[in-house]
Protein backbone atom coordinates (compact mmCIF):
# COMPACT_ATOMS: atom_id res chain seq x y z
CA UNK A 26 0.00 0.00 0.00
CA UNK A 27 1.25 3.47 -0.87
CA UNK A 28 1.51 6.02 1.95
CA UNK A 29 -1.33 8.59 2.29
CA UNK A 30 1.06 11.44 3.00
CA UNK A 31 4.60 12.17 1.82
CA UNK A 32 7.06 14.72 3.16
CA UNK A 33 9.25 16.40 0.58
CA UNK A 34 12.46 17.99 1.80
CA UNK A 35 13.53 20.68 -0.63
CA UNK A 36 17.32 20.61 -0.76
CA UNK A 37 17.50 23.17 -3.58
CA UNK A 38 19.00 26.04 -1.58
CA UNK A 39 21.86 23.76 -0.43
CA UNK A 40 22.37 20.75 -2.72
CA UNK A 41 20.89 22.64 -5.64
CA UNK A 42 23.05 25.72 -5.42
CA UNK A 43 26.31 24.45 -3.87
CA UNK A 44 27.81 23.65 -7.24
CA UNK A 45 26.89 26.86 -9.07
CA UNK A 46 30.05 28.46 -10.47
CA UNK A 47 28.76 32.05 -10.40
CA UNK A 48 28.00 33.40 -6.94
CA UNK A 49 24.31 33.47 -6.05
CA UNK A 50 23.60 36.27 -3.59
CA UNK A 51 22.44 35.58 -0.07
CA UNK A 52 19.36 37.72 -0.82
CA UNK A 53 18.38 35.42 -3.70
CA UNK A 54 18.93 32.32 -1.56
CA UNK A 55 16.76 33.80 1.19
CA UNK A 56 14.06 34.69 -1.34
CA UNK A 57 14.16 31.12 -2.63
CA UNK A 58 13.60 29.75 0.88
CA UNK A 59 10.70 32.19 1.35
CA UNK A 60 9.11 31.07 -1.90
CA UNK A 61 9.50 27.42 -1.01
CA UNK A 62 7.82 27.87 2.35
CA UNK A 63 5.07 29.93 0.70
CA UNK A 64 4.49 26.95 -1.63
CA UNK A 65 3.93 24.74 1.40
CA UNK A 66 7.31 23.08 1.86
CA UNK A 67 7.71 22.21 5.53
CA UNK A 68 11.30 20.91 5.36
CA UNK A 69 13.99 22.98 3.69
CA UNK A 70 17.71 22.24 3.58
CA UNK A 71 19.04 25.77 3.65
CA UNK A 72 22.83 25.66 3.53
CA UNK A 73 25.96 23.88 4.70
CA UNK A 74 28.63 24.75 7.23
CA UNK A 75 31.58 23.33 5.33
CA UNK A 76 34.94 24.77 4.34
CA UNK A 77 34.45 27.83 2.11
CA UNK A 78 37.62 26.78 0.28
CA UNK A 79 35.94 23.51 -0.70
CA UNK A 80 32.45 24.88 -1.41
CA UNK A 81 32.63 28.68 -1.87
CA UNK A 82 28.96 28.96 -2.81
CA UNK A 83 27.94 28.11 0.77
CA UNK A 84 30.29 30.63 2.42
CA UNK A 85 27.32 32.92 3.17
CA UNK A 86 25.70 30.24 5.36
CA UNK A 87 25.28 32.48 8.39
CA UNK A 88 23.87 35.41 6.42
CA UNK A 89 21.34 33.14 4.74
CA UNK A 90 20.21 31.44 7.95
CA UNK A 91 19.96 34.77 9.76
CA UNK A 92 18.03 36.36 6.90
CA UNK A 93 15.18 33.86 6.73
CA UNK A 94 11.81 34.88 8.12
CA UNK A 95 10.97 31.65 9.85
CA UNK A 96 7.52 30.19 9.70
CA UNK A 97 6.14 28.04 12.50
CA UNK A 98 5.95 24.42 11.40
CA UNK A 99 8.81 24.69 8.91
CA UNK A 100 12.02 22.79 9.66
CA UNK A 101 15.24 24.43 8.48
CA UNK A 102 18.21 22.06 8.21
CA UNK A 103 21.91 22.55 7.52
CA UNK A 104 24.83 20.25 6.73
CA UNK A 105 27.65 20.00 9.28
CA UNK A 106 30.61 17.68 8.59
CA UNK A 107 32.43 18.26 11.88
CA UNK A 108 32.33 20.13 15.20
CA UNK A 109 33.66 23.31 13.64
CA UNK A 110 30.70 23.32 11.28
CA UNK A 111 28.26 22.46 14.04
CA UNK A 112 29.55 25.25 16.31
CA UNK A 113 29.05 27.79 13.54
CA UNK A 114 25.65 26.31 12.67
CA UNK A 115 24.37 26.38 16.25
CA UNK A 116 24.67 30.16 16.32
CA UNK A 117 22.09 30.25 13.50
CA UNK A 118 19.47 28.05 15.27
CA UNK A 119 18.92 25.23 12.79
CA UNK A 120 16.04 22.83 13.50
CA UNK A 121 17.96 19.88 12.20
CA UNK A 122 21.51 19.11 11.18
CA UNK A 123 22.74 16.67 8.59
CA UNK A 124 25.91 14.61 8.81
CA UNK A 125 26.93 13.19 5.47
CA UNK A 126 28.91 10.00 5.11
CA UNK A 127 29.54 7.79 2.11
CA UNK A 128 29.12 4.12 1.31
CA UNK A 129 32.56 4.04 -0.34
CA UNK A 130 36.04 4.97 0.89
CA UNK A 131 36.92 6.73 -2.36
CA UNK A 132 33.95 9.09 -2.22
CA UNK A 133 34.47 9.77 1.49
CA UNK A 134 38.04 10.86 0.75
CA UNK A 135 37.06 13.11 -2.17
CA UNK A 136 34.06 14.64 -0.48
CA UNK A 137 35.16 15.15 3.10
CA UNK A 138 38.87 14.34 2.96
CA UNK A 139 38.86 11.37 5.34
CA UNK A 140 38.09 7.67 5.53
CA UNK A 141 34.65 6.34 6.47
CA UNK A 142 35.94 5.38 9.94
CA UNK A 143 37.46 8.84 10.47
CA UNK A 144 34.26 10.50 9.30
CA UNK A 145 32.30 8.70 12.00
CA UNK A 146 34.83 9.75 14.64
CA UNK A 147 34.09 13.33 13.52
CA UNK A 148 30.33 12.78 13.44
CA UNK A 149 30.10 11.22 16.91
CA UNK A 150 30.68 14.47 18.88
CA UNK A 151 28.58 16.36 16.33
CA UNK A 152 25.63 14.08 17.08
CA UNK A 153 26.21 14.28 20.85
CA UNK A 154 26.42 18.08 20.82
CA UNK A 155 23.41 18.45 18.52
CA UNK A 156 21.34 16.22 20.81
CA UNK A 157 22.55 18.11 23.88
CA UNK A 158 21.11 21.20 22.17
CA UNK A 159 17.81 19.45 21.41
CA UNK A 160 18.51 19.22 17.67
CA UNK A 161 17.60 16.24 15.53
CA UNK A 162 20.31 14.69 13.35
CA UNK A 163 19.72 13.35 9.88
CA UNK A 164 22.36 11.19 8.25
CA UNK A 165 22.97 11.00 4.52
CA UNK A 166 24.73 8.06 2.89
CA UNK A 167 26.19 9.20 -0.41
CA UNK A 168 26.93 6.79 -3.24
CA UNK A 169 24.56 4.17 -1.83
CA UNK A 170 23.65 3.02 -5.36
CA UNK A 171 26.92 3.58 -7.17
CA UNK A 172 30.16 5.52 -6.85
CA UNK A 173 31.90 7.68 -9.47
CA UNK A 174 35.30 6.28 -8.38
CA UNK A 175 34.57 2.72 -7.25
CA UNK A 176 31.63 1.81 -9.53
CA UNK A 177 29.25 -0.81 -8.13
CA UNK A 178 28.22 -0.51 -4.48
CA UNK A 179 26.73 -3.51 -2.70
CA UNK A 180 23.85 -3.54 -0.24
CA UNK A 181 26.34 -4.87 2.35
CA UNK A 182 28.44 -1.72 1.95
CA UNK A 183 25.34 0.40 2.44
CA UNK A 184 24.30 -1.54 5.54
CA UNK A 185 27.76 -1.14 7.05
CA UNK A 186 27.32 2.64 6.99
CA UNK A 187 23.69 2.43 8.15
CA UNK A 188 24.99 0.52 11.22
CA UNK A 189 27.67 3.16 11.85
CA UNK A 190 24.97 5.86 11.72
CA UNK A 191 22.81 3.93 14.17
CA UNK A 192 25.77 3.24 16.50
CA UNK A 193 26.54 6.94 16.97
CA UNK A 194 22.89 7.86 17.50
CA UNK A 195 21.97 9.49 14.17
CA UNK A 196 18.17 9.83 14.26
CA UNK A 197 17.31 9.49 10.59
CA UNK A 198 18.87 7.59 7.70
CA UNK A 199 18.85 9.09 4.22
CA UNK A 200 19.90 6.82 1.37
CA UNK A 201 21.40 8.88 -1.43
CA UNK A 202 21.94 8.04 -5.08
CA UNK A 203 24.58 10.68 -5.67
CA UNK A 204 25.20 9.83 -9.32
CA UNK A 205 21.70 8.71 -10.21
CA UNK A 206 22.57 5.20 -11.35
CA UNK A 207 20.11 3.33 -9.14
CA UNK A 208 17.24 1.33 -10.59
CA UNK A 209 14.20 0.10 -8.64
CA UNK A 210 15.32 -3.36 -7.51
CA UNK A 211 18.70 -2.07 -6.40
CA UNK A 212 17.09 0.87 -4.63
CA UNK A 213 14.68 -1.45 -2.79
CA UNK A 214 17.59 -3.67 -1.73
CA UNK A 215 19.47 -0.67 -0.29
CA UNK A 216 16.34 0.64 1.43
CA UNK A 217 15.65 -2.77 2.90
CA UNK A 218 19.10 -2.60 4.59
CA UNK A 219 18.31 0.82 6.04
CA UNK A 220 14.96 -0.51 7.31
CA UNK A 221 16.73 -3.27 9.24
CA UNK A 222 18.10 -0.57 11.55
CA UNK A 223 15.71 2.39 11.31
CA UNK A 224 11.91 2.63 11.54
CA UNK A 225 10.21 3.46 8.26
CA UNK A 226 9.36 6.98 9.49
CA UNK A 227 13.11 7.66 9.76
CA UNK A 228 14.23 6.45 6.34
CA UNK A 229 14.28 8.68 3.28
CA UNK A 230 15.45 8.65 -0.32
CA UNK A 231 17.60 11.21 -2.11
CA UNK A 232 17.75 10.66 -5.84
CA UNK A 233 19.69 12.48 -8.49
CA UNK A 234 18.14 12.17 -11.92
CA UNK A 235 21.31 11.73 -13.98
CA UNK A 236 20.03 8.62 -15.78
CA UNK A 237 16.32 9.53 -15.64
CA UNK A 238 15.55 6.94 -12.97
CA UNK A 239 14.64 9.13 -10.03
CA UNK A 240 10.84 9.06 -10.30
CA UNK A 241 10.66 5.33 -10.85
CA UNK A 242 12.98 4.86 -7.89
CA UNK A 243 10.76 7.05 -5.74
CA UNK A 244 7.78 4.97 -6.81
CA UNK A 245 9.67 1.82 -5.82
CA UNK A 246 10.25 3.35 -2.37
CA UNK A 247 6.59 4.38 -2.08
CA UNK A 248 5.65 0.76 -2.69
CA UNK A 249 7.73 -0.13 0.38
CA UNK A 250 5.89 2.52 2.41
CA UNK A 251 8.76 5.02 2.49
CA UNK A 252 7.28 8.49 2.72
CA UNK A 253 10.11 11.03 2.91
CA UNK A 254 12.11 12.20 -0.12
CA UNK A 255 14.60 14.92 -0.84
CA UNK A 256 14.05 16.85 -4.04
CA UNK A 257 15.33 20.07 -5.47
CA UNK A 258 13.20 22.88 -6.86
CA UNK A 259 13.75 23.30 -10.61
CA UNK A 260 15.97 20.20 -10.51
CA UNK A 261 18.89 22.35 -9.41
CA UNK A 262 22.16 20.79 -8.49
CA UNK A 263 24.98 18.37 -8.94
CA UNK A 264 27.65 17.31 -6.49
CA UNK A 265 31.04 19.06 -6.73
CA UNK A 266 32.79 15.73 -6.00
CA UNK A 267 30.81 13.55 -8.41
CA UNK A 268 31.75 14.47 -11.98
CA UNK A 269 28.82 14.57 -14.37
CA UNK A 270 26.23 14.24 -11.60
CA UNK A 271 23.16 16.25 -12.49
CA UNK A 272 20.70 17.76 -10.08
CA UNK A 273 18.35 16.13 -7.69
CA UNK A 274 15.04 15.05 -9.02
CA UNK A 275 12.94 18.21 -9.43
CA UNK A 276 10.47 18.82 -6.61
CA UNK A 277 7.81 19.80 -9.20
CA UNK A 278 8.14 16.43 -10.97
CA UNK A 279 7.85 14.48 -7.71
CA UNK A 280 4.86 16.58 -6.67
CA UNK A 281 3.11 15.95 -10.00
CA UNK A 282 3.59 12.21 -9.48
CA UNK A 283 2.33 12.34 -5.88
CA UNK A 284 -0.67 14.48 -6.83
CA UNK A 285 -1.54 11.97 -9.52
CA UNK A 286 -1.34 9.14 -7.00
CA UNK A 287 -3.62 11.06 -4.62
CA UNK A 288 -0.86 11.31 -2.00
CA UNK A 289 -1.09 14.35 0.27
CA UNK A 290 1.96 16.68 0.62
CA UNK A 291 0.54 20.09 1.56
CA UNK A 292 2.46 21.66 -1.34
CA UNK A 293 0.88 23.91 -3.95
CA UNK A 294 2.21 23.05 -7.41
CA UNK A 295 1.58 26.48 -8.93
CA UNK A 296 3.46 28.27 -6.19
CA UNK A 297 6.26 25.73 -6.42
CA UNK A 298 6.53 26.43 -10.13
CA UNK A 299 6.74 30.14 -9.25
CA UNK A 300 9.71 29.34 -6.99
CA UNK A 301 11.32 27.29 -9.78
CA UNK A 302 10.81 30.14 -12.27
CA UNK A 303 12.26 32.61 -9.79
CA UNK A 304 15.52 30.74 -9.12
CA UNK A 305 15.90 29.74 -12.77
CA UNK A 306 15.57 33.43 -13.68
CA UNK A 307 18.32 34.27 -11.19
CA UNK A 308 20.56 31.60 -12.74
CA UNK A 309 19.65 32.63 -16.28
CA UNK A 310 18.37 29.28 -17.51
CA UNK A 311 15.25 27.15 -17.73
CA UNK A 312 14.26 24.78 -14.91
CA UNK A 313 15.47 21.20 -15.34
CA UNK A 314 11.96 20.00 -14.58
CA UNK A 315 9.53 18.48 -17.04
CA UNK A 316 6.54 19.55 -14.96
CA UNK A 317 7.92 23.03 -14.30
CA UNK A 318 8.60 23.66 -17.97
CA UNK A 319 5.27 22.21 -19.09
CA UNK A 320 3.33 24.40 -16.67
CA UNK A 321 5.37 27.49 -17.53
CA UNK A 322 4.72 26.87 -21.24
CA UNK A 323 1.00 26.44 -20.52
CA UNK A 324 0.94 29.69 -18.56
CA UNK A 325 2.66 31.50 -21.41
CA UNK A 326 -0.17 30.27 -23.66
Ligand SMILES: CC(C)(COP(=O)([O-])OP(=O)([O-])OC[C@H]1O[C@@H](n2cnc3c(N)ncnc32)[C@H](O)[C@@H]1OP(=O)([O-])[O-])[C@@H](O)C(=O)NCCC(=O)NCCSC(=O)C[C@@](C)(O)CC(=O)[O-]
Nearest residue numbers: 074075076079106109110125136137138165167168201203
Ligand atom coordinates in the same frame (compact mmCIF):
# COMPACT_ATOMS: atom_id res chain seq x y z
C1 LIG B 1 34.83 18.35 5.64
C2 LIG B 1 35.97 19.32 5.36
C3 LIG B 1 35.75 20.59 6.13
C4 LIG B 1 37.27 18.67 5.83
O1 LIG B 1 38.33 19.37 5.26
P1 LIG B 1 39.82 19.22 5.79
O2 LIG B 1 40.71 20.04 4.94
O3 LIG B 1 40.14 17.77 5.91
O4 LIG B 1 39.64 19.82 7.25
P2 LIG B 1 40.64 20.32 8.31
O5 LIG B 1 39.99 20.03 9.63
O6 LIG B 1 42.03 19.81 8.06
O7 LIG B 1 40.63 21.93 8.07
C5 LIG B 1 41.17 22.51 6.91
C6 LIG B 1 40.64 23.93 6.80
O8 LIG B 1 39.22 23.92 6.67
C7 LIG B 1 38.61 24.64 7.76
N1 LIG B 1 37.40 23.94 8.15
C8 LIG B 1 37.28 22.69 8.60
N2 LIG B 1 36.00 22.42 8.83
C9 LIG B 1 35.29 23.52 8.52
C10 LIG B 1 33.92 23.83 8.56
N3 LIG B 1 33.01 22.95 8.95
N4 LIG B 1 33.53 25.05 8.16
C11 LIG B 1 34.42 25.97 7.75
N5 LIG B 1 35.77 25.72 7.69
C12 LIG B 1 36.17 24.51 8.08
C13 LIG B 1 39.67 24.62 8.85
O9 LIG B 1 39.47 25.69 9.74
C14 LIG B 1 40.93 24.77 8.04
O10 LIG B 1 41.03 26.13 7.61
P3 LIG B 1 42.46 26.80 7.31
O11 LIG B 1 43.20 26.68 8.60
O12 LIG B 1 43.08 26.02 6.18
O13 LIG B 1 42.09 28.21 6.92
C15 LIG B 1 36.08 19.61 3.86
O14 LIG B 1 36.45 18.44 3.21
C16 LIG B 1 34.83 20.14 3.26
O15 LIG B 1 34.34 21.20 3.60
N6 LIG B 1 34.29 19.42 2.27
C17 LIG B 1 33.09 19.84 1.55
C18 LIG B 1 32.07 18.78 1.66
C19 LIG B 1 30.78 19.19 0.97
O16 LIG B 1 30.18 20.19 1.31
N7 LIG B 1 30.37 18.36 -0.01
C20 LIG B 1 29.12 18.57 -0.67
C21 LIG B 1 27.97 18.20 0.23
S1 LIG B 1 27.69 16.43 0.36
C22 LIG B 1 26.59 16.15 -0.86
O17 LIG B 1 26.25 17.03 -1.61
C23 LIG B 1 25.95 14.80 -0.93
C24 LIG B 1 24.53 14.76 -0.39
C25 LIG B 1 24.48 15.00 1.12
O18 LIG B 1 23.73 15.76 -1.01
C26 LIG B 1 23.88 13.42 -0.67
C27 LIG B 1 24.19 12.90 -2.07
O19 LIG B 1 23.60 13.30 -3.06
O20 LIG B 1 25.09 12.06 -2.11
